[in-house]
Amino acid sequence: MTELISTEPATGAILWKGPTGNADEAVSKARDAWPKWAALPVTQRIEAVRRYANRVRGKADELAELISRETGKPMWESRTEVESVVNKVDISVTAYAERTPQRQLPSQPNMRTALRHKPHGVLAVLGPYNFPAHLPNGHIVPALIAGNTVVFKPSEKTPAVGQFLFDCFEKSGFPSGVVNILQGGPETGKQLSANEGIDGLLFTGSAQTGVALNRQFATRPDKILALEMGGNNPIIVWDTDDIHSAAVLVVQSAFLSAGQRCSAASRMIVKDELYDRVVKEVKRIADRLIIDEPFSKPAPFMGPVIDNQVADGLTESFLALMSHGGRPIKHMARPINDRPFLTPGIIDVTNMEERPDIELFGPILQIIRVESFDDAIAEANNTRYGLSASLIGGSPTQYDQFWSNSRAGIVNWNKMTVGASSSAPFGGIGLSGNHRPSAYYAADYCAYPVASMEAEQPRASIGVGLKDE
Numbered sequence: 001m002t003e004l005i006s007t008e009p010a011t012g013a014i015l016w017k018g019p020t021g022n023a024d025e026a027v028s029k030a031r032d033a034w035p036k037w038a039a040l041p042v043t044q045r046i047e048a049v050r051r052y053a054n055r056v057r058g059k060a061d062e063l064a065e066l067i068s069r070e071t072g073k074p075m076w077e078s079r080t081e082v083e084s085v086v087n088k089v090d091i092s093v094t095a096y097a098e099r100t101p102q103r104q105l106p107s108q109p110n111m112r113t114a115l116r117h118k119p120h121g122v123l124a125v126l127g128p129y130n131f132p133a134h135l136p137n138g139h140i141v142p143a144l145i146a147g148n149t150v151v152f153k154p155s156e157k158t159p160a161v162g163q164f165l166f167d168c169f170e171k172s173g174f175p176s177g178v179v180n181i182l183q184g185g186p187e188t189g190k191q192l193s194a195n196e197g198i199d200g201l202l203f204t205g206s207a208q209t210g211v212a213l214n215r216q217f218a219t220r221p222d223k224i225l226a227l228e229m230g231g232n233n234p235i236i237v238w239d240t241d242d243i244h245s246a247a248v249l250v251v252q253s254a255f256l257s258a259g260q261r262c263s264a265a266s267r268m269i270v271k272d273e274l275y276d277r278v279v280k281e282v283k284r285i286a287d288r289l290i291i292d293e294p295f296s297k298p299a300p301f302m303g304p305v306i307d308n309q310v311a312d313g314l315t316e317s318f319l320a321l322m323s324h325g326g327r328p329i330k331h332m333a334r335p336i337n338d339r340p341f342l343t344p345g346i347i348d349v350t351n352m353e354e355r356p357d358i359e360l361f362g363p364i365l366q367i368i369r370v371e372s373f374d375d376a377i378a379e380a381n382n383t384r385y386g387l388s389a390s391l392i393g394g395s396p397t398q399y400d401q402f403w404s405n406s407r408a409g410i411v412n413w414n415k416m417t418v419g420a421s422s423s424a425p426f427g428g429i430g431l432s433g434n435h436r437p438s439a440y441y442a443a444d445y446c447a448y449p450v451a452s453m454e455a456e457q458p459r460a461s462i463g464v465g466l467k468d469e
Contacts (some may be wrong), residue, residue, distance in 0.1 A: 004183050006159050009072035009304045009340050010293040016070075016160035020184035023151075027197035030122040030149040033177030038119050038147040045145055046093055052141075052172040053089040056082065056165075063164055067133060068294035070158050072303035072340070073257055075294055084134040084422060085165075091422050091440065092142045099443035100146065105451075112454040117447035119147030120224050121199035124192050128204045129306050130260040130361075132158035133165055138422075138438055139202040139226075140165075140179070146446040148199075149178050153192055155205075156185040157306050200224030202445070204262075204438070207359060207385070207431040214434060226436040226445040228262070228427060230359035231387030233417045234380035235265040236402070237278050238373065240393030247281035249392055250365070253417040255289065255344050258302040259363035262432075263388040263410065265417045266359070267366045269376050275369045279348075282365075283330050286344045291335065304340040305362050311340035314362040318345045321366070325352040329367065357383050373398055381407050387428030388417040409437060 006016040037045070056063060060082045067078040100117035107113035123143045127136030132154060140150050154162025166181035182192055193201055193213060200223050203213055210229040217225045235253050237246050253265035270278050292300035305311050311334065318332040332345030344363040349355050355366070370376045373394070380389055380402075389408040391399055399413045409428035410420055420426050420439065427437025436445045 004156060004159050004185070006070055006157070007307075008069050009307055010069075012339065016163070018159060018163065018183055020188055021182040023182055023184075023188060023191040023195050024197075026151045026180040026182045027122060027124075027192070027195045029177035030151050030180050031197050033175055034119075034121055034149045037149055037175060037178050038121075040147075042096070042145065042147070045147065048172065048174055049089050049092070049141055049144055052169055052174075053086050055168045055172050057086050059164075059168070060086070063133065063161075066164055067161055068303075070160050071129065071132065071306065072294060074300050074303055076299055077257065078294070081131055081134045085137045088134070088137055088141050088422060092145055092442070095440045095443045096142065096145050096447075099441065100447045100449075107453070110455055110457075110459065112452075114452045114454060116450050116452065117146070118450050119143075119447055121148060122197060123148045123150055123224070123446070124195075124198045124201040125150055125152045126189055126192075126201065126203045126205060127152065127154045127158075127162060129155035129157040130257060130262075132161035135204045135228075136162070137165065138442060139204070140169075142442040142446045143202065144178065146443065148446060149180075151180045151182055151192060151198065153182040153184065153189055156183075156188075159183050198223065200226070200445075202226045202438075204228040206230055206361075210434075211431070224445055224448075225434065226438065226442075227434040228436075228438050229387075229432050230262045230361065230385065231264075231428060231432050232266050232357055232359055232383040232385045233263060233388045233390075233408075234267045234269055234383075235390045235392060235417055236376045236380060236394075237268060237270045237274060237392045238376065238394040238398065239271065239274075243274075243277050243281050246278060246392045247285050249390075249414070249416050250278075250282050251285045251289070251344075253390065254365040255286065255302055255363045256416075256418055258305050258342065259344075260305060260361055261418050262359075262361075263418045263420065264361075265365065265388075265390070267368060267379075269368045269370055269379050271373075271376070272369050272371050279329060279346075279367060283346060286330055286346060289344060291341055291343060302363070305342055306340065308338070308340045310362065311342055314342060314345075314360065314364060317360050318347065318364055321347050321349060321352070321356075321364075324354070325349070326366070327351070332364065355382075357385070359385065373401070377402060377405050381405070384431045385428065386430035387432035388412070388420075390415060390417045409433065 425437035426439035
């Protein structure tokens with residue numbers, strides 16, 4: 001059994017150590033606990049997740065500090081994440097009632113036609129590192145309400161937050177085996193996803209891993225697979241008199257969480273005649289962003305990326321864009337050599353012959369200038385991904401055209417690409433997901449519908465096709 005170590009990206013200090021888990025043991029515990037948990041009335045399962053929410057609420061400051069230490073994100077952002085964890089319970093209760101109801105359907109006399117929903121069984125949850133509490137919580141809570149048991153593997157980069165969540169579940173009175181934690185790296189995740197004892201897998205992470213899981217589950221239509229993956233998201237800036245607000249929305253979309261959001265804007269597509277003013281203002285605001293440790297004063301806009309390996313990869317990606325024809329507007333820099341802090345990088349890639357269609361999961365904004373609105377929409381759709389897209393400026397008619405033609409699961413107008421509502425579905429198409437959106441629609445993949453025709457007494461006859469007696 002190997003040891004897992006988590007370090008603070010902002011300081012390099014060791015934060016947490018623990019042994020890797022055993023997938024077979026975790027799944028076996030979940031399998032044993034499932035029948036009794038699924039048989040409980042939904043009201044009792046809801047009571048349990050409410051106790052969990054109350055426990056997280058009581059430890060909100062402690063959890064927020066831990067998230068900031070383990071991810072490097074500023075405390076103001078970590079507090080927002082903790083609020084989302086708590087609020088998810090009430091949202092999930094409402095969503096379960098709306099999305100997976102029990103209903104009586106029209107039927108023949110002396111018969112009842114009913115619609116009910118059943119849990120799948122044991123669900124594996126693979127969590128990401130950018131929102132190590134909120135995003136796995138968004139799978140776990142709906143799964144539990146529906147009557148599933150869960151095996152949760154946090155990202156190997158944020159095991160401490162994962163352990164904290166598990167402890168909150170365990171100390172909230174959940175029966176043993178209903179929620180299980182499985183610490184470990186990629187190999188542990190592969191063992192979990194391949195385990196015959198799971199009935200499905202709920203994943204948030206990179207497209208590369210999601211595609212691998214899709215291939216793995218291709219011969220297993222009996223297992224539910226929900227994939228929430230990344231994006232190469234466009235933000236179009238069109239006719240607007242408020243250049244400052246447009247630039248603020250672009251900067252927030254591109255650089256919140258140090259660009260480590262699947263819905264972050266990777267590409268700004270701007271009308272040619274607005275180019276100089278918009279780009280100048282975006283750079284001016286980006287130059288003012290405070291980049292510092294999570295607890296520093298004044299509060300930073302963004303902290304480091306998750307680790308030095310990621311920072312090195314992003315720096316190399318920026319240099320690769322430059323070497324292939326990109327024109328730097330604001331150079332990406334490493335202010336501290338041995339720590340993964342990055343300044344935002346802004347680069348004009350209009351004249352690149354081939355722009356890479358990849359998710360650059362960090363603070364890099366590519367700029368593309370176009371002449372017509374049709375060109376802007378075509379450029380926005382010039383990706384295999386399809387998570388989030390936004391139009392800044394433009395007319396209502398142009399927004400209608402943008403909404404109708406955008407290939408994305410989230411389409412906004414004069415709003416950021418990030419910060420989606422938990423009361424709405426969250427998901428995308430293409431390499432961004434497999435048509436199983438999360439957030440409010442997570443209830444859909446946590447239970448399956450069962451249609452029943454029911455009568456208290458058997459009454460039947462055959463009126464045609466019988467020989468005479």
